[in-house]
Amino acid sequence: MNKILVTGGAGFIGSHLVEELVKNPLNEVYVIDDLSTGNWRNIKKVFRSLAFFLPVRVQDVHEDLVNPFFDTIYHLAAKANTRAVGDEEAIDNIDSTRAVVKLLKPNGRIVFSSSCAVYGNQRLVTEKSKFSPISTYGCSKWLNELHIKKHCKNYTIFRFGNVFGERQNGSRKMGLIGVIEYRKKNGKTMTVYNKGQDYRDYIYVKDVVKALVTVKDKDIFQVSNSKAHRTLDLIKLSGVDYKFGKSNPEVGYILLKNSKLRAKGWKPTLSVTEYIKGL
Structure with a gap:
């Protein structure tokens, strides 16, 4: 065992x-x-x-x-x-x-x-x-x-x-996609920081x-998926209501190369945009 x-x-x-x-x-x-x-x-x-x-x-x-x-x-x-x-x-x-x-x-x-x-x-x-x-x-x-x-x-x-994915606790503001999913299902407005101009690799x-x-x-x-997505684009894609909040000092753009992991036979199966469209 x-x-x-x-x-x-x-x-x-x-x-x-x-x-x-x-x-x-x-x-x-x-x-x-x-x-x-x-x-x-x-x-x-x-x-x-x-x-x-x-x-x-x-x-x-x-x-x-x-x-x-x-x-x-x-x-x-x-x-x-x-x-x-x-x-x-x-x-x-x-x-x-x-x-x-x-x-x-x-x-x-x-x-x-x-x-x-x-x-x-x-x-x-x-x-x-x-x-x-x-x-x-x-x-x-x-x-x-x-x-x-x-x-x-x-x-x-x-x-x-x-x-991102199922069981992400959006009610606790854990992860952008979790927050989008929670706010969309509950008809609540979400607050967007840095005017939604940050880019992340989901x-x-x-x-x-x-x-x-x-x-x-x-x-x-x-x-990673080795693709960066702008926060505001994902929020608009979801259709959730939003308002702009304050600016926070955080990473503005990041993309992670996944070629080393792909060489082991792994590959991503679901993109963040596909997931959001299914909400």
Whole structure:
């Protein structure tokens, strides 16, 4: 049996990953999620297939509770607010990564969900682009990558573009597409920052999961569609009512090259515009 831990397993991306992992009878899947942004209903259909579910922070789990340690850890749990003020959330992200590394078997493998936020204000990036985060969230992801590379024998690091898809919690303002979907379904007006002139590279959640499960090299990969979309164009496409809000200091344009991941046989299946048209 492959003993697998998924942190953040009741969240947006994590719940889709858990559903995929339990399909393999050789996987023994454990989930830790403090439910700060996740919801146990996201994994309700597969709940009975889990070895256990702990509704706590990773750093609050005593090592004796999960002995023997894990063969594979998918570390997705994080506070993912790029507009966060102060360093409290970043410190929480760093602490959780340091804690989860200690739960891995000596020859085990950790799969880490990093982010394009590590690049900051760079327009076209590859896995070799320099680190230049402009948010505390991006800084925490960068520091976590360094910690994993130093302390884990086997690892795969995935730097996500802007993930969209089912179960994205738009009511909590988590992700542009999630907010669009929530506002459209509930007939509410959304606030658009920076006049909607920011460009982002969007990737479907199930395409992310496919990469997480199938690519196992000790390496770093970008998960993206390699196409940038302007925020205002996507909002107009959705038909949701909107108003302009204040300007925020954030990345204006980013596009992630995905050729390295494509060379492994992976490819994206659904574009963000197709998803929005289906709402």
